[in-house]
Amino acid sequence: MLSRGAAGWRALRWAGRRPRARGLHASPRAWSAMPSWVIDRYGSNEVLRFTRDMVFPIIHFPNEVIIRVHAASLNPIDLSMRSGYGATALNMKRDPLKLKTEETEFPLTLGRDVSGVVMECGLSVSYFKPGDEVWAAIPLWKQGTLSEFVVASGNEVSFKPKCLSHIEAAALPYVGLTAWSALNQVGGLNKSNCSGKRVLILGASGGVGTFAVQLVKAWGAHVTAVCSHDASTLVKKLGADDVIDYKSGNLEEQLKTLPLFDFILDNVGGSTEKWALDLLKKWSGATYVTLVTPFLINMDKLGVADGMLQTGVTVGSKTLKHLLKGVHYRWAFFMPSGPSLDEIAELVDSGKKSSLKWTDHPFRRVGVWKKDRRELLEELYYNFL
Numbered sequence: 021m022l023s024r025g026a027a028g029w030r031a032l033r034w035a036g037r038r039p040r041a042r043g044l045h046a047s048p049r050a051w052s053a054m055p056s057w058v059i060d061r062y063g064s065n066e067v068l069r070f071t072r073d074m075v076f077p078i079i080h081f082p083n084e085v086i087i088r089v090h091a092a093s094l095n096p097i098d099l100s101m102r103s104g105y106g107a108t109a110l111n112m113k114r115d116p117l118k119l120k121t122e123e124t125e126f127p128l129t130l131g132r133d134v135s136g137v138v139m140e141c142g143l144s145v146s147y148f149k150p151g152d153e154v155w156a157a158i159p160l161w162k163q164g165t166l167s168e169f170v171v172a173s174g175n176e177v178s179f180k181p182k183c184l185s186h187i188e189a190a191a192l193p194y195v196g197l198t199a200w201s202a203l204n205q206v207g208g209l210n211k212s213n214c215s216g217k218r219v220l221i222l223g224a225s226g227g228v229g230t231f232a233v234q235l236v237k238a239w240g241a242h243v244t245a246v247c248s249h250d251a252s253t254l255v256k257k258l259g260a261d262d263v264i265d266y267k268s269g270n271l272e273e274q275l276k277t278l279p280l281f282d283f284i285l286d287n288v289g290g291s292t293e294k295w296a297l298d299l300l301k302k303w304s305g306a307t308y309v310t311l312v313t314p315f316l317i318n319m320d321k322l323g324v325a326d327g328m329l330q331t332g333v334t335v336g337s338k339t340l341k342h343l344l345k346g347v348h349y350r351w352a353f354f355m356p357s358g359p360s361l362d363e364i365a366e367l368v369d370s371g372k373k374s375s376l377k378w379t380d381h382p383f384r385r386v387g388v389w390k391k392d393r394r395e396l397l398e399e400l401y402y403n404f405l
């Protein structure tokens with residue numbers, strides 16, 4: 021019996037490790053509506069609406085679970101989605117055959133991260149049971165986590181790290197999985213091939229960056245981090261070997277004085293891409309991975325087909341151009357994955373005993389000093405009180 025729906029080898033390895041869990045000990049269906057933060061149109065913070073009447077999520081597929089949300093957090097993507105970013109692609113994924121012509125995505129619940137407790141399991145879920153403490157990052161096309169309950173596929177969910185509270189845990193899945201996807205799945209880095217590698221992380225003080233610094237450091241790489249002076253102490257504490265302040269002079273010139281890199285993770289994008297690839301070692305398998313791509317913007321601007329075509333042409337031509345210069349160029353995306361979260365949870369729990377300090381930074385990304393996220397957070401917080 022597969023425990024995470026159609027998940028692969030890992031699911032098979034887990035088979036039978038837990039009793040089948042179908043019965044509810046506290047069926048959420050006892051309620052018909054739940055409190056949520058929703059938007060009914062795109063815009064700025066004034067479009068946020070708190071309601072106690074959001075329809076209760078139901079299990080549509082046997083591999084799904086309903087999670088009672090104990091904590092959720094905010095990422096830049098939530099602000100972008102509030103403003104309409106990705107609406108074209110998200111609607112296509114939500115309703116691929118355009119059957120529900122009269123329906124829209126509204127009311128839409130934002131929020132990708134969740135830490136909470138399993139309330140109900142679909143018939144094929146055997147790895148989780150009601151009452152399990154779990155964490156997850158929910159894909160963009162599903163209803164989000166700023167709600168009392170959220171539904172997720174079993175293969176998107178993982179057991180929460182034991183050493184973190186729900187509030188701490190909710191700060192990690194989206195950025196953790198994004199960093200994991202960029203570094204490991206797209207970039208090919210792992211604990212057995214990082215030793216001695218020189219890794220440059222641009223935008224090291226953000227949610228993805230702080231996670232990425234710790235991950236590649238834990239895997240044995242030499243880490244050069246780029247962030248503002250304000251964040252340099254934090255980033256050093258997380259393990260960066262060198263920290264460069266992008267606000268103190270020309271960044272490109274500062275980085276050119278350093279030895280070449282084996283790997284660059286770009287969390288900043290824009291003009292950075294024009295010069296950053298020159299900092300890589302040539303003809304040695306060195307790789308540049310960027311998380312800032314025009315994929316969803318192209319679809320919003322050009323529609324699904326033309327947007328995808330434009331994206332394919334752009335990424336294809338850039339990849340080829342840089343390959344001819346002796347370096348690899350890649351785009352990476354957030355990918356929901358319970359198995360990857362399991363690996364992250366292991367690292368988080370083991371971090372208690374090593375030099376890793378995973379709990380140092382989670383609150384940073386919940387908008388503590390980023391003005392836009394802080395305003396959204398305050399809006400949510402004060403309206404809950």
Ligand SMILES: NC(=O)C1=CN([C@@H]2O[C@H](COP(=O)(O)OP(=O)(O)OC[C@H]3O[C@@H](n4cnc5c(N)ncnc54)[C@H](OP(=O)(O)O)[C@@H]3O)[C@@H](O)[C@H]2O)C=CC1
Nearest residue numbers: 198223225226227228229247248251266287311352353354
């Ligand atoms: N493709 C995908 O699926 C995903 C893409 N992303 C993208 O990745 C990027 C990072 O996300 P996230 O970490 O959550 O965002 P954050 O806003 O948390 O962090 C971004 C960081 O970049 C730093 N920064 C800004 N300008 C520069 C610069 N010129 N040079 C170096 N650092 C700079 C800021 O640092 P400081 O405070 O020190 O100024 C800030 O902390 C975002 O652009 C996001 O859209 C994220 C998730 C998924």
